[in-house]
Amino acid sequence: MQASPILVTGATGKTGRRLLDQLARRGLDARAASRHGGGDVVFDWHDPATFAAALDGVRAVYLVAPEFVEDPSATVAAFLEKARESGAERVVALSSMGAGFPLEPRDSGRRKVEQAVMQSGLHWTLLRPTGFAQNFSEGFLLPAILQGGAIVSATGDGAVAFVDAGDIAAVAASALVDPGHASATHVITGPRALTFADAAEAISKASGRAVAHHAVPRGAMAQLLQQAGMPEDYIDMVMRDQDAIRDGQAAEVTGTVERVTGRAARGFEQFASAAADAWTTPPVTAS
Numbered sequence: 001m002q003a004s005p006i007l008v009t010g011a012t013g014k015t016g017r018r019l020l021d022q023l024a025r026r027g028l029d030a031r032a033a034s035r036h037g038g039g040d041v042v043f044d045w046h047d048p049a050t051f052a053a054a055l056d057g058v059r060a061v062y063l064v065a066p067e068f069v070e071d072p073s074a075t076v077a078a079f080l081e082k083a084r085e086s087g088a089e090r091v092v093a094l095s096s097m098g099a100g101f102p103l104e105p106r107d108s109g110r111r112k113v114e115q116a117v118m119q120s121g122l123h124w125t126l127l128r129p130t131g132f133a134q135n136f137s138e139g140f141l142l143p144a145i146l147q148g149g150a151i152v153s154a155t156g157d158g159a160v161a162f163v164d165a166g167d168i169a170a171v172a173a174s175a176l177v178d179p180g181h182a183s184a185t186h187v188i189t190g191p192r193a194l195t196f197a198d199a200a201e202a203i204s205k206a207s208g209r210a211v212a213h214h215a216v217p218r219g220a221m222a223q224l225l226q227q228a229g230m231p232e233d234y235i236d237m238v239m240r241d242q243d244a245i246r247d248g249q250a251a252e253v254t255g256t257v258e259r260v261t262g263r264a265a266r267g268f269e270q271f272a273s274a275a276a277d278a279w280t281t282p283p284v285t286a287s
């Protein structure tokens with residue numbers, strides 16, 4: 001193990017967990033940081049007192065900004081200033097393909113986070129993945145699949161080249177360690193664009209559970225997010241992404257995974273067959 005670890009924020013999340021595995025496989029020392037999950041260090045974006053211990057002696061940082069905060073850029077900038085002062089040299093930040101959509105405001109929270117990363121004084125790399133395949137198996141789409149065999153969205157027939165979180169982690173690992181990623185923005189996708197109905201069909205086939213896409217109007221979708229307790233400004237961002245998908249602006253397929261890692265991006269069907277157990281638990285019933 002090397003003396004200067006790589007700090008992995010969002011360590012309990014979809015990409016963070018997989019990145020930790022991949023760094024371990026490369027024999028690299030990593031420090032797992034998040035609020036829960038018993039990682040190496042407790043780290044909370046909302047508690048700057050946790051920054052110093054997380055950053056102590058690190059050479060590079062994988063940055064996953066806090067959940068459900070539309071504009072965390074001031075916190076991210078303060079954290080990156082501390083990272084530079086502590087001697088870190090690189091930052092690889094998880095952004096989103098949505099930050100580059102045509103109707104994305106220049107001053108959106110995620111664009112401001114990207115600016116903070118680019119102005120950090122560290123060697124930076126931005127990752128702009130499209131929707132994660134794991135949203136269906138371990139993310140916000142899973143409960144409705146288990147409860148009612150439903151995938152609800154306002155994306156209509158719009159398509160997304162859903163990307164496997166393991167592929168994002170593989171690109172992140174390379175950007176944290178290998179040369180050639182400084183000042184790069186990597187748009188990361190799966191190999192083929194699918195509609196949400198296509199995704200439902202692939203999940204049904206892999207799991208044996210009947211799953212269907214329920215396309216709802218925009219207003220109904222926003223209302224569901226409100227009922228789930230999501231902040232209004234964050235809902236606006238989610239709805240911009242749904243609009244972009246519905247309007248065909250999110251179907252881009254890039255060769256980033258293969259170019260960076262040397263192997264093809266994982267297809268959705270392959271993901272679904274590997275993740276099938278997530279959908280085979282019994283339906284949740286009210287007690």
Ligand SMILES: NC(=O)c1ccc[n+]([C@@H]2O[C@H](COP(=O)([O-])OP(=O)(O)OC[C@H]3O[C@@H](n4cnc5c(N)ncnc54)[C@H](OP(=O)(O)O)[C@@H]3O)[C@@H](O)[C@H]2O)c1
Nearest residue numbers: 010011012013014034035036043044045066067096131132
């Ligand atoms: N999911 C997608 O389809 C998608 C697509 C494009 C971009 N992205 C971007 O990827 C990022 C991750 O999204 P995700 O939904 O996939 O989540 P995730 O990475 O699966 O989970 C969020 C992670 O952040 C940590 N976290 C949340 N709030 C925190 C806080 N206040 N302080 C410290 N750690 C905190 C959580 O750990 P603890 O709860 O243990 O602290 C968890 O490890 C987001 O910035 C999102 O915009 C997601």
